[in-house]
Amino acid sequence: MALAGTAAHAPEHVVHDKAKMKLVGLWLFFFSESVLFGLLLSARFYLERINREEVDQLLGLGITCVLLLSSVTAFTAETAIEHDRRKLAGWMLVVTILLGTGFACGVGFEWGTAHFSKEQAFGSIFFTMTGIHAAHVISGIGLLVLTWFQLARGRFSGKDHWPVSGTVMYWHFVDVVWVFFYPALYLVK
Amino acid sequence: MYALKSVAGALGAGLIGFYLGIGGLGAVRALAGYDAWDTEMSITFGYVFGVIGWVMGAGMWGAWGREWFGLRTYDRKAPGWQRYFVFNTDHKVIGIQYLVTFIVVFLLGGLMAMLMRAELTHSGHQLFSNAQYNSIMGLHGIMMIAVAVAALVGGIGNYAVPLLIGAEDMAFPRLNALTYWLIPPVALTLLCTPLLGGIETGWTAYPPLSVLTNNAQILFDVAIITFGLTSILGGLNFVVTIIFMRAPGMTWGKLPIFVWAMFATAWIALLYTQGFAVSLLMVLLDRVAGMSWFDAANGGDPLLDQHVFWFYSHPAVYVMVLPGFGIALEMISHFSRKPLFAYRYAVGALLGILGLSGVVWAHHMFTSGMPNYLHGPFLVATELISIPTGLIFLCALGTIWMGRLWLTTPMLFALAVIFNFACGGVTGIFLADVPTDIHLQDSYFVVAHFHYTIMGGEIFALFGAIYYYFPKMTGRQYNERLGKIHFWWMFIGFNVTFFIMHWPGIQGMNRRIADFMSDLNTANLIVSLAGFFLGASFLVFVFNMVWSWIFGPAAERNPWRARTLDWQTDSPPPLENFPVPPVVRGHPYDYGVPGSVHALFPGRGAEEPPRPPSTFPGAAPAPAGGGGGGGGGG
Amino acid sequence: MTDAFRNALRIGGLVAVVLAFVTVVEYVFAVNVDSDQVRFVGLALAAIAKSWLIVYFFMHVYRVWRAEAH
Numbered sequence: 013m014a015l016a017g018t019a020a021h022a023p024e025h026v027v028h029d030k031a032k033m034k035l036v037g038l039w040l041f042f043f044s045e046s047v048l049f050g051l052l053l054s055a056r057f058y059l060e061r062i063n064r065e066e067v068d069q070l071l072g073l074g075i076t077c078v079l080l081l082s083s084v085t086a087f088t089a090e091t092a093i094e095h096d097r098r099k100l101a102g103w104m105l106v107v108t109i110l111l112g113t114g115f116a117c118g119v120g121f122e123w124g125t126a127h128f129s130k131e132q133a134f135g136s137i138f139f140t141m142t143g144i145h146a147a148h149v150i151s152g153i154g155l156l157v158l159t160w161f162q163l164a165r166g167r168f169s170g171k172d173h174w175p176v177s178g179t180v181m182y183w184h185f186v187d188v189v190w191v192f193f194y195p196a197l198y199l200v201k
Numbered sequence: 202m203y204a205l206k207s208v209a210g211a212l213g214a215g216l217i218g219f220y221l222g223i224g225g226l227g228a229v230r231a232l233a234g235y236d237a238w239d240t241e242m243s244i245t246f247g248y249v250f251g252v253i254g255w256v257m258g259a260g261m262w263g264a265w266g267r268e269w270f271g272l273r274t275y276d277r278k279a280p281g282w283q284r285y286f287v288f289n290t291d292h293k294v295i296g297i298q299y300l301v302t303f304i305v306v307f308l309l310g311g312l313m314a315m316l317m318r319a320e321l322t323h324s325g326h327q328l329f330s331n332a333q334y335n336s337i338m339g340l341h342g343i344m345m346i347a348v349a350v351a352a353l354v355g356g357i358g359n360y361a362v363p364l365l366i367g368a369e370d371m372a373f374p375r376l377n378a379l380t381y382w383l384i385p386p387v388a389l390t391l392l393c394t395p396l397l398g399g400i401e402t403g404w405t406a407y408p409p410l411s412v413l414t415n416n417a418q419i420l421f422d423v424a425i426i427t428f429g430l431t432s433i434l435g436g437l438n439f440v441v442t443i444i445f446m447r448a449p450g451m452t453w454g455k456l457p458i459f460v461w462a463m464f465a466t467a468w469i470a471l472l473y474t475q476g477f478a479v480s481l482l483m484v485l486l487d488r489v490a491g492m493s494w495f496d497a498a499n500g501g502d503p504l505l506d507q508h509v510f511w512f513y514s515h516p517a518v519y520v521m522v523l524p525g526f527g528i529a530l531e532m533i534s535h536f537s538r539k540p541l542f543a544y545r546y547a548v549g550a551l552l553g554i555l556g557l558s559g560v561v562w563a564h565h566m567f568t569s570g571m572p573n574y575l576h577g578p579f580l581v582a583t584e585l586i587s588i589p590t591g592l593i594f595l596c597a598l599g600t601i602w603m604g605r606l607w608l609t610t611p612m613l614f615a616l617a618v619i620f621n622f623a624c625g626g627v628t629g630i631f632l633a634d635v636p637t638d639i640h641l642q643d644s645y646f647v648v649a650h651f652h653y654t655i656m657g658g659e660i661f662a663l664f665g666a667i668y669y670y671f672p673k674m675t676g677r678q679y680n681e682r683l684g685k686i687h688f689w690w691m692f693i694g695f696n697v698t699f700f701i702m703h704w705p706g707i708q709g710m711n712r713r714i715a716d717f718m719s720d721l722n723t724a725n726l727i728v729s730l731a732g733f734f735l736g737a738s739f740l741v742f743v744f745n746m747v748w749s750w751i752f753g754p755a756a757e758r759n760p761w762r763a764r765t766l767d768w769q770t771d772s773p774p775p776l777e778n779f780p781v782p783p784v785v786r787g788h789p790y791d792y793g794v795p796g797s798v799h800a801l802f803p804g805r806g807a808e809e810p811p812r813p814p815s816t817f818p819g820a821a822p823a824p825a826g827g828g829g830g831g832g833g834g835g
Numbered sequence: 836m837t838d839a840f841r842n843a844l845r846i847g848g849l850v851a852v853v854l855a856f857v858t859v860v861e862y863v864f865a866v867n868v869d870s871d872q873v874r875f876v877g878l879a880l881a882a883i884a885k886s887w888l889i890v891y892f893f894m895h896v897y898r899v900w901r902a903e904a905h
């Protein structure tokens with residue numbers, strides 16, 4: 013009890029590192045989502061081993077490159093806003109949105125021309141995995157559009173750009189998922 | 202009337218969203234040349250948009266959604282009781298919202314149990330058809346699972362964790378409010394299942410039945426996927442809160458044991474809940490989109506569902522009991538007036554359970570036809586978990602040993618947790634061992650076992666925690682005499698019901714079936730009567746809570762003379778929890794250690810270090826019962 | 836254009852080139868290798884390498900354990 017005086021110079025207000033908390037929260041969210049995608053991936057090998065039906069290889073490689081390229085433009089957008097280059101960031105977000113839309117359309121085309129039915133096990137696997145991934149792509153496009161909209165209204169700067177960083181990280185995460193899904197669905201046999 | 206605005210807004214926007222979802226899907230389907238209405242697909246789309254409308258209408262739009270469009274956000278600052286009916290971001294309000302909601306769900310689920318026991322008083326059919334019985338059993342199962350997963354974590358966890366670590370709120374307050382506001386649509390949707398024929402699959406929803414059964418299954422699927430989402434987001438919030446929001450000086454080695462338990466629990470919720478969601482998503486796709494995840498004729502495999510489902514649902518057991526262990530150890534230390542015995546081992550045990558929880562799931566599948574070579578590894582891994590669990594027991598017993606027990610109602614519940622879970626643990630050995638499990642699988646022995654662990658372990662801890670925090674939450678003291686009556690009534694009712702239930706199980710009585718062999722009539726009649734006795738005990742609880750909340754005597758700041766931070770602030774605490782932020786110095790459980798101080802409040806003076814133990818028993822305002830004496834539940 | 840900005844972009848471009856290269860090699864490897872095991876292991880290694888590049892250079896995972904977020 014005599015210790016009471018020793019703490020007199022303790023801070024009156026505890027300041028929490030809010031930026032770090034958001035960052036870690038987002039990574040935990042990715043961690044949790046990885047389990048979702050990991051379970052789907054495991055289910056794919058559980059049911060069908062490495063077997064697969066005929067898929068359009070050229071289209072697969074094409075949309076993979078498009079998504080990869082969109083990650084690069086998203087990275088450029090984030091780097092640009094970190095260095096206060098709002099105009100470049102805006103354009104890069106637009107390119108990312110267009111590339112993302114291109115990817116989604118590619119998946120849609122693949123769905124329309126697939127040679128296999130969703131009523132067969134491989135079809136169930138293929139449509140579910142690409143479908144859930146595409147749902148993430150589309151929600152990512154939505155986030156990018158909202159972010160671009162606010163950027164265009166002059167909201168972000170080099171010091172205050174968490175929504176841009178968070179959205180771009182989400183976009184990269186969706187790309188990472190495809191890095192695993194693409195070989196598992198197109199290349200493994 | 203903010204409360205009315207909020208609830209009416211939630212209902213209105215929810216309904217609008219529901220019909221927009223159905224209408225939008227109908228329009229797209231009609232344009233593509235299909236029927237505009239497809240029962241399950243329409244319900245799914247309507248539900249998704251309905252839930253979004255509900256949370257937005259409840260106040261998320263103003264507090265959060267506007268920000269996404271670069272608009273200025275606002276809060277509904279509702280006064281008094283109305284704050285429980287708005288999108289409130291205060292963790293104390295959210296904790297109470299969770300608790301009250303889930304007590305209601307618990308009572309409804311209990312009612313279902315009473316109906317089941319009424320049917321099972323005698324062999325043959327008494328009250329219900331098979332389909333009705335299945336529906337009641339499924340609802341009882343899933344509602345109680347929901348209570349077990351969310352009442353202690355979402356209710357007590359939300360309320361107590363920021364207080365225990367000396368924080369002003371959770372890390373993401375708006376996310377926290379969202380996790381609560383997703384619960385009412387889940388509960389409503391589950392309660393709607395009887396309208397579409399009732400859940401026929403129980404809460405596990407195994408295919409192929411769950412793919413072939415009536416339309417109620419779709420409501421179950423979407424509701425539980427949403428529930429999983431709240432569990433994941435809640436877990437995420439707890440992990441970040443516990444890492445980043447601790448008061449200065451609150452090192453990992455000084456963290457109250459309940460916070461450690463919540464930390465382990467939150468990781469499990471974050472990492473494994475996806476399994477339940479994925480298994481139900483596959484069922485949903487098989488039903489709605491005609492896929493073949495589980496159709497063996499087209500290359501699917503029903504066993505896949507069991508693997509994915511139990512990958513979550515075994516760890517879910519720890520989402521239920523770890524916070525129960527945590528709060529029980531917490532109360533045992535405070536009411537034994539002794540330092541928590543082997544604190545470090547208790548922490549290690551909690552983390553050990555976290556580590557092992559993901560590698561034991563197939564012990565639920567020994568009779569499912571999975572490959573035999575999996576039996577051995579899963580048997581051994583399951584038995585290994587008894588080591589950390591045993592450590593927690595030793596910590597509890599070592600703390601009680603030679604302590605000056607203050608047998609308040611919460612302490613009685615905490616001791617009962619230890620007793621009940623020991624019984625559940627012993628019967629668990631027979632279910633983890635393949636040779637005995639093959640005989641006991643799917644019998645009432647299993648039912649008795651998991652009620653001993655989940656109800657005996659966690660629900661007892663939940664009620665103990667409610668009594669323990671009642672003065673802090675409401676600023677009033679509950680009636681101690683009624684609390685003790687409730688405890689003994691519930692404890693005796695519970696043990697008679699479920700101890701006797703092992704017997705018909707060993708005799709081969711199947712669970713989940715409305716009928717049984719007539720030579721088990723006597724045993725079942727006794728179980729049913731004891732069950733009704735157990736059910737009636739909750740009337741005492743409800744009366745005590747409602748009466749004391751309105752008319753109870755004012756509670757003081759620290760009626761338990763506990764050292765932890767939650768008791769060093771007012772009852773109920775102010776909005777910012779601690780007007781003067783605490784600075785942590787010593788261990789939270791150093792009862793009787795001379796000169797030890799857990800926390801200081803710079804500027805407020807050192808008024809709070811607990812008085813010497815010799816003054817404690819009589820200091821409680823309510824009829825506190827005698828100190829000392831024999832071990833209650835042990 | 837500041838030096839820091841140019842450097843950051845240069846790293847990003849370099850990583851992009853590596854990713855594209857690995858993707859093409861992955862494809863050529865997968866369609867030309869006959870052994871199922873070799874193909875599976877090769878693809879898994881490529882996927883892990885690519886995901887690590889994205890997680891480290893694009894998502895800046897090290898910021899999680901760096902003292903300041905920015």
Ligand SMILES: [Cu+2]
Pocket residue numbers: 514515518561562564565
């Ligand atoms: Cu289990």
